[in-house]
Amino acid sequence: MSGGKEFGSAGIAVVGAGLVGLGWAIVFARAGLPVRVHDGDAGRLAEVPERLLASLTDLLEAGLIEERPEAVAARVTTVADLGQAVAGVDYVQESVFERTDVKRELYERLESCLGADAIVGSSSSGIPSSAFTAGLSIAPRCLIAHPVNPPYLAPVVELVPAEWTEPGALEAVHGLMSRVGQHPIRVAREIEGFVLNRLQGALLREAWALYEEGYCSLEDIDATVSKGLGLRWSFMGPFETIDLNAPGGVRDYAERLGGLYLAIARERTDPQPWSEALIARVEAERRESLPRDGLRQRTAWRDRRLMALAAHKRRAEGEA
Structure with a gap:
């Protein structure tokens, strides 16, 4: 769907700079793709470079990336304007708040600024894309691309089409996810909660x-x-x-x-x-x-344990 070029080569936009959105930015940048990150919250957007570099440094120490963290981070830019963020990209990974009205408002805005061939995958954990794309002209190019958090450590991503999603859009996103190191799972049709959360x-x-x-x-x-x-x-x-x-x-x-x-x-x-x-x-x-003020520290501990497990599995699979 990208004029003969490899899908994704024109760049990726990540809309939503929370934990999941930042994780997606790492997935795509780690794979060598240029990434634009957008968020309506200026404060959250401003935190992206520091948070990104901290996670990439941990990945380097775990042996999960070979490039310098600064080199990977340089592929990620923050963009305050939604239209500028999605202009000319092949793929948009939507990772905004898990609420139908919030997503619907965003997709109505995307309808007016999305490129003619761009595809949108939603990180929705359980809401099917038909609930927030029905009746939109971009709906055939929209689907669910639901990751495990954080996606740069847990590679599974569920691809769930709506009844109107073009087969070519599903194939393009499946190929992209495979190329950037994720493990795409095809869910044949919509079901609340998809497979992972069920x-x-x-x-x-x-x-x-x-x-x-x-x-x-x-x-x-x-x-x-x-x-x-x-x-x-x-x-x-x-x-x-x-x-x-x-x-x-x-x-x-x-x-x-x-x-x-x-x-x-x-x-x-x-x-x-x-x-x-x-x-x-x-x-x-x-x-x-675990006192409430220890949640962030324990989350970082979890991520380091996941990094160690991911590194072990990479070695084990290489020896198999």
Whole structure:
């Protein structure tokens, strides 16, 4: 869709300079592409260079980039005007606030300033693009490109077309994501929450219920994943996991444990929202373990651990 040139070579615009938007800027700049970052909040936009350089320095120390952080950062420019930010680019990665009205207002503005062949991917975590692009002339060039946060450390990105998304737009974004080091996942049609958050939601639903019913502390529930299930899930998905967990493979596993999982599923036939009382209990227990003023520091710790894991997986996959 870019006149014979490799899609993305004309540049990338990232709209929204929060955690996800900054992460996307790193993904594209790390791959050698020029990136313009726009945000309606001037203060947030002004923080981009410092935040960008700090993350790139961490990546260099982890062995995940070879260029100097300053060289990668030089590919990223901040642009206060939306029209100037998207002018002439091939691709726009929208990463604004997760609310339908906010996204709709932005896409109506994009309709008047987007290039004729430019494609827009939304970082929406669960709202399908049809909810905020219906009736717009640019709608056939819009789709979901939902990452894991931060996208420069967790490569999966879900590509979800609306019913009117042009197949060529989906193919172009799939190719771009593959070239910049992401792992694109095709979701055949729209579904609320897409795939990643529906899988995560199933685990969260059970975790909240087990805590509410008094079976486990938050710490022990977290440990069950971080020191158990998550160790395998860091390099295998659920189907490969169960395929290797029974002598005869996945059918053997299904025959042995299918009844147990059916019984568990039948226990949860009346889902309820997380009550304010339950949220307050969880919040109190979490803040006892991690005071609110420690959240940013712990997030940085998480990212460093992810960097170490990403570096290990890169080495392991290279040796396989």
